[in-house]
Amino acid sequence: MELLNLLITQFTKSRVEQIEHFMNHPHEVQQETLSNLLIQAKNTEWGRKYGYSSIKNAEEYRQRVPLSAYDDLSPYIKRMMNGEQNLLWHSDIQWYAKSSGTTSDRSKFLPVSEEALEDCHFRGGKDLITLYLDRNPDSRIFLGKTVSVGGTLQTYEGNDDIYTGAISAIITKNLPIWAEYARTPSTSIAFLPWEEKLDAMAKSIAEQNVTNIMGLPTWTKVVLERVLEITGKKNILEVWPNLEFFAHGGVAFGPYRELFNQFIPSDSVNYIDIYNASEGFFGLQDGDCEEDEMLLMLDYGVYYEFLPMEESGEESTAAVGLEGMEVGKNYALLISTNAGLWRYKIGDTIRFTSTVPYRFKISGRVKHFMNAFGEELMVENAEQAMARASEATGALIHEFTAAPVFMQNGEKGRHEWLVEFTTAPDNEEKFKEALDEALRSVNSDYDSRRHKDLALLPPVVHILPKGTFYNWLKSKGKLGGQNKVPRLSNSREYVEDILAAVNTTTY
Template sequence: MSIKSFAAKIFANHIRKKIDKWASNPMETQEKVFNELLQKGKETAFGKDHGFETITSYSQFQEKVPIRDYEELKPYVDRMVAGEPDVLWPGRPLYYAKTSGTTSGAKYIPLTKDSMPTHIKAARNAILCYIAETGKASFVDGKMIFLQGSPEMDEKNGVKLGRLSGIVAHYVPAYLQKNRMPTWETNCIDDWETKVDAIVEETRKENMTVISGIPSWVQMYFERLQEKTGQKVGDLFRNFNLFIYGGVNYEPYRAKFENLIGRKVDSIELYPASEGFFAFQDRQEDKGMLLQLDSGMFYEFVKADEFFDEVPKRLTLGEVEMNVNYVMIISTTAGLWGYNIGDTVMFTSLKPFKLVVSGRIKHFISAFGEHVIAKEVEEAMQTATEKTGARISEFTVAPQITPQGEELPYHEWFIEFEQEPSDLKEFSAILDEALQQQNSYYLDLISGKILQQLVITKVPRDGFQQYMKSIGKLGGQNKLPRLSNDRKIADALEKIIKTEK
C-alpha cells in the first residue's frame, strides 16, 4: 500500500464521520443554511427588492420570494453580467457557467466564492465515501480520466465564463495533477470526435484506474479504444475498477458497458449541475444519492403533478414523502433564489435523505394524459434488456398522435441497439408491459384502446451521434432528452434513418 492510498483511507474515514453528522441532523442543517442565506442576501439588490430585512420565517420567505426559472430571473442575471455588483449575491461572481438555454439563448449561471468550493468538495467527498465504505484506495496511484468540456474560458466584463466541467478542471487538487488525464492540450480540443481520438492515443498504454463522465460519451471513448486496440477495455486497463458518472441514468447503458469492459466494475453516481452539486451515491448497494444539506443550498419541493397549478404548494424537506415525483427548488450561495432547476426527483430514503433523478419537468410524454416520465421509460428499458439479453447504445421516446390509416396512436421508441434481441416482438411486449406496470394512466389508455402497444423504430449505428452533431451538441456535458412531448427529435431521427437506408 502506497503512502498516498494509506493517507486517503484515513482522510476518507474522517470525512465520512463529518458527513454522517450533518446527515443525521437534516432539519437543523437546513435551518442553519436558510438563515445564513438570508443574512448574506439582505444587502443584495434582490434581497432589498424582496424585503429580506423583514423575513423571519420560512413562510414569509415563501410569500416574498416566488418560484422562478432562469428566464424569470434573467433581468437580475443580465445586470450581473453587465458588471453590476451585489445583485443576487454580495460582490461579483468568480465565474459564469455558460449553458445553452431554450427560450433565452445562452444561460449564465453564477458561481461565487461561496458556491464554487461546494462543487469541488462534493465531488471529492463522493470518492472518499467510496473509499471509507469499501476500503479500496489503490486507484489513487493510477491514472484518472475525466471526460469533460474544454477548460479554456472567455471573459465577460471581468468575469470568466465557460462550461462547468471546464471550470472545475481548474480545481483538480495538486496531489492528483500527476494522475489526471488527458493532457491540458487535449482537453482544450473543441471538436469532440477529434478530442476522443486524441484521448484514446494518450490513454491506451496508461494504467487507467478511474474513468468518469456522462455514460453516452464514455461509451464512445470505450468503443474507439476497442476499435483501435482490438481489446476489451478491462483487458487494456487491468486496474480499472471504478466508473464515476452523472447527468443520465446509467442503468440502460450498464449491459453494454459491461460488455465493452469485459467485466463488472464499481460505479458512483453524481448529481452535479451548474446551479449546484446536489447529491452523490455514498453507498454501493444503495442507488439513492445522498442529498447535500450542508453545501449552501436550501431545498424546497413541489409535487410534479401540482407544479403547473396557479399556486403550487411548496414543501420543505421535513414534508416530503418517498416515491413521489417532485420538482426541486433551490436557494443558494450563488444567488439563486426560489430557483426551479427543471429537474424532478423522487426520494428513496428519508433517514438520511436520499433521492434519484426521475426526469425533467419539461421532458415527459402526456400527449394523451399519461404523463410518462424519464424514470419510467428507463426502468422499462432496463427490464426488457435484462429479460432478453439485448444491449442498447441509446434511445428516446416520442408520441405518434396521427399514425397512418386506421392505426391507434402510440408511443414510438427510437432505439439504437448494440445487440438486438432475438425476438423484437417479445422485447417490445416486455417493454410495454413494464411501462404499464409503472404508469396506471398509460395502462388505462392501452386497456381502453385509446393507445396501441408501443412501436420500436431501429436507429442505425451512430445515428444518435449524428443527431447530436447536427444540432451542435456532440460530446462534453450534452445529454439527449430521454423523451419528448412532440416529434421534433423523432422527425430528425427519421431523416437520419432514411438517409442510412
C-alpha cells in the first residue's frame, strides 16, 4: 500500500498540468469540447435533426438547437431504455441515473454513457484526489478506505439489459478493481435499500481504517450517528483516527458545519465541496477556493451555457457561454454532455465569483426560490441565514424548508419556515429573530420589504419533531442516495404536505 500511495501521487502530477491548462485557456478548451460533442453526435437522430455536421461555432449552435427540459428529451430516452440506440448519443447506453433533485413522484431517467462515466464522473473523482494530493503531498489516504454513502440499482422493467438507480450506485458498479478495493462498504451492502443498508453499513465501515468520506451531509450525518451508536465512541476520530477529508455535495455545507465539527473535532480534517449531479460532475473546491466556492471543470466532455435570471426570478431568453458571463450575476445552468443531453436545463442556478480562473457558487434551484413579494430569496441566502441563526443561538440544524404565506383578508404576507433541529436553539424566539436579521443582512430585497413591515411581516418558524423530514422522504420513496429536501418553494406544496402530517411548535 505504501508503494501504491507513492505511485498514485506521482501519477497525479501530470493531471495537475492539464487542469492548469484549462484554467489558463478556458474558452479554447470549451470550444474544443463543443466541437468534439458535435462530431460524435452528428449521425445520431438528434444530430441529424439539427444539422450537427454543419454547425461551425457556438453562436450557430445556440441559434439552431433549442433549449431542452427533461420533457423534451424524455421520448428519446424512453426509446433508448426500450432498446433503440444512436438517438441522442452515438454509443450504446445501458445506465440511467434516476434523478432525485426534488421529491416529485415523477422520476427522471438520465442517460449515463461510457464516455460520461470515464471522462466526466470518474475524472471528477480522480481530480478530487489529484487536487487534494497536490496541496497535501504527505497524505496517506490510500493506506485506508473511502466511505461512500450511495444509493441502489435495479434493472429496468421490460429490458433486463438496462440498469437504473442513483448515480452514486452506477459509479460504484462500474469502478475499476483497484478503486473498488479502496472503498467501503462492499457492494453487497451498498446496493441494499436504505433502511436495510443503514445498520449493515455502519457495522461494516466501523471496522475499517477509513481515511476519507464522500456523500451528502444529510445522509452522511445519519450514517455517522449510527456508527457512534454501534461503537459507543464519542466522536468519529475515535473510530477513524486517520480520517483526512470529507467531500460533500448536493446541499450547502454551512448549516451542517458545526454539527460535523462535533462529529469530527479536529482542524486537520478537510472539508471539500464538490458539484456532482446525476447529469455529470461539474466542479470542485481546489486549494485557492473560498468556502462554498468551486472551480468549474472544463475538460469533462461538458459544454456549458448560462441563462441570466431576470429580476422576477424567471429565465431570460438569451444564453451566453463563458465569454459572455458576468461575475456576481445569477444564471440558470445549461449543459451539453457526452451522454446526449443537449442544451439541457439542469435546474440549478450558479453565481460566478471569478473569471481567472472560472470559479462559482451554487446559488439555488430554478424552481426553488421565494419571490412572492419581490424579495428574490435564493437558496444560497436561506442557507447562509440558517447557519448564522444557528450559530447565534447554539442550535444544530438537521433539515429545513420554507414557503410564502400569501396575503389574504387584508393581512400582509410573510415567510413560513419548517425546521428540524439536531440540537434545539437555546431560545426559540431569539432563533426566529436571528433568522430574520440574517436574511435582511444577506438579501437587500428581503430587507427592503421587511423595513417597518411594509410588505413582509416577520417570519413564522415551526419547530418539527425529530424524524419528520426522514419520514416525509420515506413516504415519497426518497430515502438515501442523492435525495434531498427542497429548501425553498414559491408555492406551499411541500410545506402544506409536511404540516399536515405532524404536530409542531410555532414561534
